[in-house]
Amino acid sequence: xxxxxxxxxxxxxxxxxxxxxxxxxxxxxxxxxxxxxxxxxxxxxxxxxxxxxxxxxxxxxxxxxxxxxxxxxxxxxxxxxxxxxxxxxxxxxxxxxxxxxxxxxxxxxxxxxxxxxxxxxxxxxxxxxxxxxxxxxxxxxxxxxxxxxxxxxxxxxxxxxxxx
Amino acid sequence: xxxxxxxxxxxxxxxxxxxxxxxxxxxxxxxxxxxxxxxxxxxxxxxxxxxxxxxxxxxxxxxxxxxxxxxxxxxxxxxxxxxxxxxxxxxxxxxxxxxxxxxxxxxxxxxxxxxxxxxxxxxxxxxxxxxxxxxxxxxxxxxxxxxxxxxxxxxxxxxxxxxxxxxxxxxxxxxxxxxxxxxxxxxxxxxxxxxxxxxxxxxxxxxxxxxxxxxxxxxxxxxxxxxxxxxxxxxxxxxxxxxxxxxxxxxxxxxxxxxxxxxxxxxxxxxxxxxxxxxxxxxxxxxxxxxxxxxxxxxxxxxxxxxxxxxxxxxx
Numbered sequence: 001x002x003x004x005x006x007x008x009x010x011x012x013x014x015x016x017x018x019x020x021x022x023x024x025x026x027x028x029x030x031x032x033x034x035x036x037x038x039x040x041x042x043x044x045x046x047x048x049x050x051x052x053x054x055x056x057x058x059x060x061x062x063x064x065x066x067x068x069x070x071x072x073x074x075x076x077x078x079x080x081x082x083x084x085x086x087x088x089x090x091x092x093x094x095x096x097x098x099x100x101x102x103x104x105x106x107x108x109x110x111x112x113x114x115x116x117x118x119x120x121x122x123x124x125x126x127x128x129x130x131x132x133x134x135x136x137x138x139x140x141x142x143x144x145x146x147x148x149x150x151x152x153x154x155x156x157x158x159x160x161x162x163x164x
Numbered sequence: 165x166x167x168x169x170x171x172x173x174x175x176x177x178x179x180x181x182x183x184x185x186x187x188x189x190x191x192x193x194x195x196x197x198x199x200x201x202x203x204x205x206x207x208x209x210x211x212x213x214x215x216x217x218x219x220x221x222x223x224x225x226x227x228x229x230x231x232x233x234x235x236x237x238x239x240x241x242x243x244x245x246x247x248x249x250x251x252x253x254x255x256x257x258x259x260x261x262x263x264x265x266x267x268x269x270x271x272x273x274x275x276x277x278x279x280x281x282x283x284x285x286x287x288x289x290x291x292x293x294x295x296x297x298x299x300x301x302x303x304x305x306x307x308x309x310x311x312x313x314x315x316x317x318x319x320x321x322x323x324x325x326x327x328x329x330x331x332x333x334x335x336x337x338x339x340x341x342x343x344x345x346x347x348x349x350x351x352x353x354x355x356x357x358x359x360x361x362x363x364x365x366x367x368x369x370x371x372x373x374x375x376x377x378x379x380x381x382x383x384x385x386x387x388x389x390x391x392x393x394x395x396x397x398x399x400x401x402x403x404x405x406x407x408x409x410x411x412x413x414x415x416x417x418x419x420x421x422x423x424x425x426x427x428x429x430x431x432x433x434x435x436x437x438x439x440x441x442x443x444x445x446x447x448x449x450x451x452x453x454x455x456x457x458x459x460x461x462x463x464x465x466x467x468x469x470x471x472x473x474x475x476x477x478x479x480x
Binding site: 002005006009012013016017019020037041042043044059061078079084085086087088089090091093094095096097098099101111112115116118119122139141142143145146 | 211
């Protein structure tokens, strides 16, 4: 039993070390990736814990324009406090991950904007169309801010979805 | 010729891991993490359907497409509960309350092993159902639930002991478990620290500046005044790099351990305060306290008794 546990421990620490030195990422497109995916399900063994190690100066806002039956419009903008109808701050925090996901590539932008738009239309039964706008901006650095630079969000994605 | 043998080194490594230790830190770990998960779940309850429901923000067919084919998704659970005759609209809530119930059983330590497996498995299902929404918090919760499942966590403060199902004795297994948790935390912080070192924005204070003024992480306090004191974010950046990267050293040196743990707690309280990531900060503090808290307490007791001895000697 002890030998078995020791072997497991050795494997466990080897795996963590490989994750730590970013080796696992390089094996992503090999058959080894199945193994890492299973280890991920078990305990996120291949996660390299780089919280906030990347750039965080880029900011994304989502703006939803709901077009109603009576031709009126409602604009829901995360820059202006729209929080996806969440009841707890901790729930809203999860949308940061979503915005990162959406920005990653255009496939996700279409796919995830579509599903969010469907939810919007389901939540707002009097709406017939929803426009999804993704706004992006790069926050000025500390020195740039001191020199008076201010950034304005610019549109990086737009799609319009109509209800049936 | 002097011969070199690995045996003493291996012996020391084995002794480091397998020397029996009090199971109390593991009992604390079990109770703290399971209660934390219950709080997290209850905070999530009003938005539960929006995240894991079939027609939530990201619908099931999309979240399933983002998963590995073998992963159990909420849709599978819903189909299973449907076969038991449970109405469609309440299935995700049945799942929710079974999850909370299982965590409750882990917290009180009744049939701990069984319910820890159930909690861990259900957490996999939650993660598989929200692939676009999970972040560091969920990852550390999952790691913790995995360890609760495999460690002898019911050996302290559990009903399993009261019922005579589990022995409270310190064994080599408790020693291994505590060491694994400690080393995992050292790995996590080393990785986090090293990841940051290569980013110059951590050195010049920009990352902290961005974080404090990031519109998403608005904490309610306007932090733009920090621009007038650039030394503050710069110092905080260096402090974070030091505390995280050298966590694995600071936590093993008895003279430094208490100081390091207090700094870790301060760091995560800062994250909670400025970024609004209260639960993330909470789990990180609980993990560090579970891993090293008992050794910090021992250090403090030793320090206190030394002080008392010195006082007695000086009185004499």
